[in-house]
Amino acid sequence: MASGTSRDVVGRGLRVLGRAIREQPRIFAVAVTGSVLFGLMVIASAYVVGAVVGKVVVPAVARGSVADGALALAAAALFGISVLRVVGIFGRRLGAGYMQYRLQATYRRRVTRRYLDLPLAWHHRNATGTLLSNANSDVEAAWYPIAPLPFAVGTLVMLVGAVVSLFLTDWALALVGLAVFPALFALNVVYSRRMAPRQARAQRLRAEVSGIAHESFDGALVVKTMGREAQETARFAARAGDLRDALISVGRLRGVFDPMLETLPSLGTLAVLVVGAIRLRQGAITVTELVSVAFLFTVLAFPVRAIGWVLAELPRSVAGWDRVRRVLDATGEMPYGEVALDPATPAPATLAFHDVHFGYEPAEAHLPGAQVLGEVTFTVPAGKTVALVGPTGAGKSTIASLAVRLVDPDSGTVTLDGVDVRELTAASLASTVALVAQVPFVFDDTVRANITLDRPGIGDEEVWAALRLAEADGFVAALPEGLDTMVGERGTSLSGGQRQRLTLARALAGRPRLLVLDDATSAVDPRVEAAILAGLRAPADGGAPASILVVAYRRATIALADEVIYVEQGRVVARGTHTDLLATVPGYADLVTAYEQAEQEREQTRTYDEVTPLTSGLEVEVDR
Numbered sequence: 001m002a003s004g005t006s007r008d009v010v011g012r013g014l015r016v017l018g019r020a021i022r023e024q025p026r027i028f029a030v031a032v033t034g035s036v037l038f039g040l041m042v043i044a045s046a047y048v049v050g051a052v053v054g055k056v057v058v059p060a061v062a063r064g065s066v067a068d069g070a071l072a073l074a075a076a077a078l079f080g081i082s083v084l085r086v087v088g089i090f091g092r093r094l095g096a097g098y099m100q101y102r103l104q105a106t107y108r109r110r111v112t113r114r115y116l117d118l119p120l121a122w123h124h125r126n127a128t129g130t131l132l133s134n135a136n137s138d139v140e141a142a143w144y145p146i147a148p149l150p151f152a153v154g155t156l157v158m159l160v161g162a163v164v165s166l167f168l169t170d171w172a173l174a175l176v177g178l179a180v181f182p183a184l185f186a187l188n189v190v191y192s193r194r195m196a197p198r199q200a201r202a203q204r205l206r207a208e209v210s211g212i213a214h215e216s217f218d219g220a221l222v223v224k225t226m227g228r229e230a231q232e233t234a235r236f237a238a239r240a241g242d243l244r245d246a247l248i249s250v251g252r253l254r255g256v257f258d259p260m261l262e263t264l265p266s267l268g269t270l271a272v273l274v275v276g277a278i279r280l281r282q283g284a285i286t287v288t289e290l291v292s293v294a295f296l297f298t299v300l301a302f303p304v305r306a307i308g309w310v311l312a313e314l315p316r317s318v319a320g321w322d323r324v325r326r327v328l329d330a331t332g333e334m335p336y337g338e339v340a341l342d343p344a345t346p347a348p349a350t351l352a353f354h355d356v357h358f359g360y361e362p363a364e365a366h367l368p369g370a371q372v373l374g375e376v377t378f379t380v381p382a383g384k385t386v387a388l389v390g391p392t393g394a395g396k397s398t399i400a401s402l403a404v405r406l407v408d409p410d411s412g413t414v415t416l417d418g419v420d421v422r423e424l425t426a427a428s429l430a431s432t433v434a435l436v437a438q439v440p441f442v443f444d445d446t447v448r449a450n451i452t453l454d455r456p457g458i459g460d461e462e463v464w465a466a467l468r469l470a471e472a473d474g475f476v477a478a479l480p481e482g483l484d485t486m487v488g489e490r491g492t493s494l495s496g497g498q499r500q501r502l503t504l505a506r507a508l509a510g511r512p513r514l515l516v517l518d519d520a521t522s523a524v525d526p527r528v529e530a531a532i533l534a535g536l537r538a539p540a541d542g543g544a545p546a547s548i549l550v551v552a553y554r555r556a557t558i559a560l561a562d563e564v565i566y567v568e569q570g571r572v573v574a575r576g577t578h579t580d581l582l583a584t585v586p587g588y589a590d591l592v593t594a595y596e597q598a599e600q601e602r603e604q605t606r607t608y609d610e611v612t613p614l615t616s617g618l619e620v621e622v623d624r
């Protein structure tokens with residue numbers, strides 16, 4: 001990803017830093033002021049030490065006694081300088097820390113916010129492990145150089161100050177400075193260029209390692225039951241090994257360059273002493289000046305490293321930033337419209353598809369995207385139930401996603417109460433439709449929180465009402481802590497059918513005007529499934545029933561629908577009542593009969609919901 005020459009890495013890295021400074025200008029100013037104060041005090045200390053040696057120590061040695069007044073003055077000066085240095089360090093550290101962690105927090109928020117705005121199609125193309133590392137290590141990496149940045153900027157100011165004061169002292173010594181400082185700078189640049197590809201590689205491998213780990217943990221059940229532990233471990237070990245090698249190569253380079261960076265100023269001190277001795281003999285400089293300059297070179301060595309720290313972190317920062325920006329700049333988000341669909345009295349909504357065509361984006365841009373739906377037109381009239389039936393892969397889930405606007409059609413329209421769903425506000429869409437997905441998702445939280453999802457106006461009474469409608473009140477009441485029972489990560493302590501009914505209750509609690517059920521009760525006993533649907537069509541409280549689009553297979557369920565839409569390969573092949581289709585559409589009859597046979601066989605060998613939950617101890621109420 002971090003392609004291009006190392007020169008553009010430095011250039012691009014500096015631009016990333018520029019962005020950081022623009023985002024936090026005041027804090028940065030505080031940190032740099034502290035750092036400059038520190039730098040100036042470093043120079044001042046060198047001159048005071050020189051003065052102490054030249055004006056106090058040397059005369060004292062010559063005379064055999066110390067001038068108390070001069071010594072006290074020197075001590076006071078050094079004390080004052082130390083205090084200012086402490087103030088400078090404090091301001092710099094505090095400012096740099098604030099800036100770095102604030103930027104990290106800001107960008108973590110922006111990245112995760114963006115994840116939620118990006119369409120499903122984008123998420124299909126991006127692995128969860130990558131998303132985690134984008135929000136974590138990439139954001140951190142992008143802002144690593146911020147920590148030493150104020151120090152480095154202050155050091156640059158200090159170097160300029162040092163060169164100026166050198167010229168004011170003696171041109172020959174200034175020349176030594178002019179040779180050493182740029183050499184230090186050049187060494188730092190070479191160092192960071194060598195570092196660039198190594199850091200970028202390490203950063204990429206970090207993301208890959210976290211991706212593999214995430215996938216293995218996620219698929220722990222498959223890995224265990226298929227006896228794939230050894231292979232998964234090997235796959236992880238190989239990548240972890242690559243990461244180790246990449247980091248060692250980073251360390252090796254550090255090992256070579258760090259001592260060089262350390263040695264160069266010492267060589268400078270040596271050169272100052274040689275040149276200084278000659279100049280002293282010539283009478284061009286005083287002992288005070290020689291000591292000051294020699295001391296200056298010794299104290300400069302450390303701060304100059306700060307420039308190296310920034311440069312060394314730049315490649316990692318650029319690699320991290322590129323990955324963060326890929327998320328922030330990702331397009332394809334689906335902006336919401338302005339129309340609100342909130343009738344005074346809640347009534348069921350009408351859903352209509354008009355000549356909808358749709359294809360998923362290809363995994364890679366150069367591949368052609370296959371069309372999944374074509375010429376799909378149908379209506380779910382207000383208060384009616386329409387069953388969507390078709391073989392696997394026919395496009396039923398895709399139609400469900402379009403109906404709740406998880407994706408938008410390539411052409412044609414999806415309307416709710418006659419309004420194109422693209423024109424609806426987010427709030428209006430959320431309060432009008434609810435999807436119960438084919439794969440139920442349960443949060444690692446209490447039963448109550450899983451149903452309310454913090455939506456306003458859903459109290460315990462509404463929760464129980466929703467649970468009753470979803471035929472889930474029985475098993476929830478039997479849980480050890482009722483609504484307060486924690487259900488484990490992804491609902492591991494629940495059976496498949498219980499999870500499905502919990503997600504159904506979640507959808508119902510929001511009192512949607514259109515309910516889209518994508519095979520949402522497949523793990524529930526067939527009789528219970530039919531009971532749920534019957535209950536939804538005729539609510540016990542006498543309220544208006546929601547309109548329902550239900551993907552189903554079971555005869556008993558389908559028979560409850562007002563109309564059946566039969567899809568094959570993304571096209572609506574036939575529509576009518578269940579009885580009509582059974583009689584006239586051979587494909588439909590075959591499918592329903594085949595499913596029924598499979599179901600009967602299944603029922604002879606096992607009952608629904610008997611799959612033992614991973615965590616036992618929660619007694620499962622047997623479905624009626």
Ligand SMILES: Nc1ncnc2c1ncn2[C@@H]1O[C@H](COP(=O)(O)OP(=O)(O)OP(=O)(O)O)[C@@H](O)[C@H]1O
Pocket residue numbers: 124360361372390391392393394395396397398399438
């Ligand atoms: N995220 C995706 N990216 C690319 N193609 C997809 C994606 N999801 C589904 N498809 C393809 O779209 C077609 C329709 O899939 P869809 O999930 O809508 O079928 P379905 O009728 O719900 O099937 P099932 O009964 O198995 O749930 C299939 O050919 C499938 O391979």
Ligand SMILES: [Mg+2]
Pocket residue numbers: 396397398438518
């Ligand atoms: Mg499906």
